[in-house]
Amino acid sequence: MDHKQTGSFIFIDRLTNVTSGAGLIKDKAESRNVVWHETNVSKEERIAIKGHRPCILWFTGLSGAGKSTIAGAVESYLNQNGVHTYVLDGDNVRHGLNKDLGFSKTDREENIRRIGEVAKLFLDAGVIVLTSFISPFRRDRDNVRNIVNDDEFIEIFVDTPLNVCEKRDPKGLYKRARAGEIKEFTGVDSPYEEPLNPEIHLETKDLSVDEAVEKVIEHLKNAGIINF
């Protein structure tokens, strides 16, 4: 391995050559023009390499609305077309990063805040990140929107009527909420604040999963995020 052959490693001083004030980081600050610092990969470079722009596809809706199903289908489609994606959902977040959080108002807010910050890191890494959380409060969603660029946050309202979600009740949560075993359950004794102006509105009573995927993909094409 000869870095010089690649023309990209021209900083060859030994790390410990500098033993006083000059220091490593001062060197770093002073050497902004040194190639291998400049080649640290920027978001723009990742876009050029990957052939697609990164974004956050933020799925929101009631429990049982179909968020994870649609997000999974969108991810499959994107992957089959070479897009680097990642889904953040309860399975990989609640038992890991956010395992210290409960379901109090403060903790639910912190849950969404952290998810937003992690989504931002994936965005910075060039990934199209899909998040699948009820995220019932407008302010929490808007807080995430506000930490990224305007065109990087795509709010997808998975709009399934409460009575449909409750009839499905895939995890039996509505039943438990109605029985008082779960407190502050969204749609039962805690509000769901519908997005006022989501980038994508999926009214699932009129859409198959395929059609929902198609609607998301069309949006991504029109927004210049993908080009296939």
Add this chain to the structure above:
Amino acid sequence: MDHKQTGSFIFIDRLTNVTSGAGLIKDKAESRNVVWHETNVSKEERIAIKGHRPCILWFTGLSGAGKSTIAGAVESYLNQNGVHTYVLDGDNVRHGLNKDLGFSKTDREENIRRIGEVAKLFLDAGVIVLTSFISPFRRDRDNVRNIVNDDEFIEIFVDTPLNVCEKRDPKGLYKRARAGEIKEFTGVDSPYEEPLNPEIHLETKDLSVDEAVEKVIEHLKNAGIINF
């Protein structure tokens, strides 16, 4: 867009067709053999697509030891060879995900815990993630090691003597710590627990940045993580 042409979307029931107990998620559970659920991208599939295995390169060492410099150089080299990488460091973590944390013992522990969990998410997404934090406590580093597979956590000890780091003092932090303005500063009034058995030991007094990069790359080759 015709999903059927790709042979990958065969779940075509309308989301809301099922209006009682059967339910969406029950459908999901029952349809494990449905192609587009199976094609949700696994870590193994990402490895096949990307041509490299993901891992966590966990840089640890004193403030001013050269962690970020070496991590940045390793990232550049990997990227120039088509590897998808991402660096987690103070710049993108402390002001975002972990902005609620201070520097108490509990908060520093939580800081490292969250970084480990986020690194694990990037690992799951197929990325080689490089982390650059002092991470002075053995237990905190081992906790991260223990949430991933044995061969996915590569601890890199950036071993620069305290007196060298303190002479560099790139951010003036040692000076402030000696003056008592910063409490519990690693190396001054808080211990740095050296890794007992790091996967890679970089004694920076004997290594240029280039040589340090080379040592890391050789390890990745020998471990079968990259093959160039």
